[in-house]
Amino acid sequence: MKAATLDGRDTNLEQSSIDALKMSLRGVMYFPGDAGYEESRTLWNSMTNKRPAFVIRCLGVSDVIKCVNFARANNLLLSIKGGGHNIAGLAAADGAMMLDMSLMRGVWVDPKNKIAYSEAGCLLGDVDRETQVFGLATVLGFVSLTGITGLTLGGGFGYLTRRWGWTSDNVIGMNVVTAEGKLVRANEKENPELFWALRGGGGNFGVVTGIEYKLYDIGPEVTGGIVAWPASEAPKVLELYRELSSKAPAELTLVSIMRPAPPAPWLPQEIHGKTMVAILACYTGKSEDAEKMIEQIKSFGSPVGDVLVKRPYVQLQSMLDATQPKGRRYYWKSEYLPGIEPALCEKVIENASKICSPHSGIILFQIGGALNELSEDHSPVGNRDAKYVINIGGSWEHEADDSINIEWARNTWNSTKEFSTGGNYINFLTEDESEERIHAALGNSVKRLSEVKKKWDPENFFRVNRNVKPA
Ligand SMILES: Cc1cc2nc3c(=O)[nH]c(=O)nc-3n(C[C@H](O)[C@H](O)[C@H](O)COP(=O)(O)OP(=O)(O)OC[C@H]3O[C@@H](n4cnc5c(N)ncnc54)[C@H](O)[C@@H]3O)c2cc1C
Numbered sequence: 264m265k266a267a268t269l270d271g272r273d274t275n276l277e278q279s280s281i282d283a284l285k286m287s288l289r290g291v292m293y294f295p296g297d298a299g300y301e302e303s304r305t306l307w308n309s310m311t312n313k314r315p316a317f318v319i320r321c322l323g324v325s326d327v328i329k330c331v332n333f334a335r336a337n338n339l340l341l342s343i344k345g346g347g348h349n350i351a352g353l354a355a356a357d358g359a360m361m362l363d364m365s366l367m368r369g370v371w372v373d374p375k376n377k378i379a380y381s382e383a384g385c386l387l388g389d390v391d392r393e394t395q396v397f398g399l400a401t402v403l404g405f406v407s408l409t410g411i412t413g414l415t416l417g418g419g420f421g422y423l424t425r426r427w428g429w430t431s432d433n434v435i436g437m438n439v440v441t442a443e444g445k446l447v448r449a450n451e452k453e454n455p456e457l458f459w460a461l462r463g464g465g466g467n468f469g470v471v472t473g474i475e476y477k478l479y480d481i482g483p484e485v486t487g488g489i490v491a492w493p494a495s496e497a498p499k500v501l502e503l504y505r506e507l508s509s510k511a512p513a514e515l516t517l518v519s520i521m522r523p524a525p526p527a528p529w530l531p532q533e534i535h536g537k538t539m540v541a542i543l544a545c546y547t548g549k550s551e552d553a554e555k556m557i558e559q560i561k562s563f564g565s566p567v568g569d570v571l572v573k574r575p576y577v578q579l580q581s582m583l584d585a586t587q588p589k590g591r592r593y594y595w596k597s598e599y600l601p602g603i604e605p606a607l608c609e610k611v612i613e614n615a616s617k618i619c620s621p622h623s624g625i626i627l628f629q630i631g632g633a634l635n636e637l638s639e640d641h642s643p644v645g646n647r648d649a650k651y652v653i654n655i656g657g658s659w660e661h662e663a664d665d666s667i668n669i670e671w672a673r674n675t676w677n678s679t680k681e682f683s684t685g686g687n688y689i690n691f692l693t694e695d696e697s698e699e700r701i702h703a704a705l706g707n708s709v710k711r712l713s714e715v716k717k718k719w720d721p722e723n724f725f726r727v728n729r730n731v732k733p734a
Pocket of ligand 1: 307347350353354410417690728
């Protein structure tokens with residue numbers, strides 16, 4: 264069987280060695296033609312279409328170790344799939360041996376010490392559901408089908424970021440299989456430099472097999488949801504968003520969205536397909552204060568839809584899932600913002616009127632708070648000056664529409680990037696992004712990351728990622 268080597272050539276693997284690996288595993292192996300192969304290799308963004316040589320769905324640390332040793336012994340290119348949600352398709356590569364972690368989805372919660380240990384194939388919803396049994400949660404993202412590991416290795420933000428920082432700021436430790444095929448622990452005491460690097464430096468240092476997170480008291484009910492108005496109200500609604508978010512306590516996170524209204528049951532048919540402006544809110548403070556926190560949003564003008572209510576936290580965490588299905592074509596441009604300028608709101612409105620797909624949108628996420636309080640070198644995620652994220656999210660169905668949608672996203676980015684802090688989120692970077700933008704995302708951490716890489720992966724074995732070369 265043919266497979267790609269680390270230096271980009273083809274190698275022929277003996278069938279007997281593949282069979283021996285297969286026999287030794289607890290998990291399963293898939294080859295081109297198998298249904299499982301197609302399911303594993305297809306990623307969230309169908310703009311990326313890679314064909315690995317074969318796939319292994321690992322079932323435990325021993326499988327991961329055997330696979331790393333096999334890949335290294337045969338000089339094979341190795342890719343690692345968590346949730347497969349990376350927009351740049353970093354979970355797969357042509358001809359590679361792909362480790363798909365999706366069978367490793369156990370979550371163990373220690374409610375007394377408020378810690379959750381989650382296996383690396385977990386999706387966000389797995390962790391939320393298990394921790395919410397105890398009214399606990401860690402900082403995770405907005406779409407429950409995203410993988411925890413890719414998200415955490417790149418930083419991670421969501422509704423709880425304002426209170427407790429990046430997801431990676433809430434990691435207590437990780438278990439990692441290194442390029443040498445050894446299982447090591449990385450935390451403040453054991454391998455602290457590796458621990459530092461893993462909290463933002465991506466999949467450069469090994470195969471993460473599990474992550475231990477700090478948990479906090481949340482819900483199980485919170486006040487959250489969305490209120491929408493027609494685009495004609497956007498100047499006033501975005502001004503409201505600007506004002507409320509600048510004063511909001513850390514327990515309240517506000518997100519604004521401009522996009523064509525989806526055919527959702529909570530929106531009247533007359534607005535479907537027309538541009539709307541919406542505010543998404545999540546309040547996790549004392550329930551007696553919740554109404555006061557959201558009343559200005561709910562009573563503003565004449566909304567066309569309002570589902571901002573008390574609801575289970577896990578429900579809120581999956582509310583946006585249907586808007587981001589696997590298999591569509593996606594192209595994003597994104598920046599961190601130090602604040603929201605009125606002139607930025609004007610640009611958002613102007614560019615939202617030019618959206619050329621029913622699924623695209625411009626989102627402003629509020630993240631300022633706890634993350635701003637840690638030092639820049641706390642972890643490679645850096646960007647401790649970021650208060651908001653703008654994501655220009657192009658999303659459409661057919662390849663024939665690629666250029667028009669990509670052009671819209673790039674034009675919108677060009678007209679809004681002057682408002683950026685200069686930094687951007689590494690996990691939102693598309694396949695075509697330059698080295699310069701990757702460095703802008705990692706800030707001053709690149710040199711220190713390459714030192715850690717030199718120690719833990721001097722041959723650059725883990726290279727299917729936002730690659731940091733060994734020093
Ligand atoms: C619909 C959608 C919503 C999103 N929302 C948010 C959000 O709210 N907040 C946020 O912060 N981000 C968000 N993201 C971005 C998200 O953080 C990244 O896409 C992230 O890469 C997803 O992780 P994954 O495990 O699904 O990725 P994958 O595509 O599986 O992997 C991405 C990278 O992580 C590495 N990796 C994965 N697993 C391992 C492992 N076990 N060991 C070592 N390396 C590994 C891979 O090698 C690869 O380089 C969102 C993305 C999507 C598509």
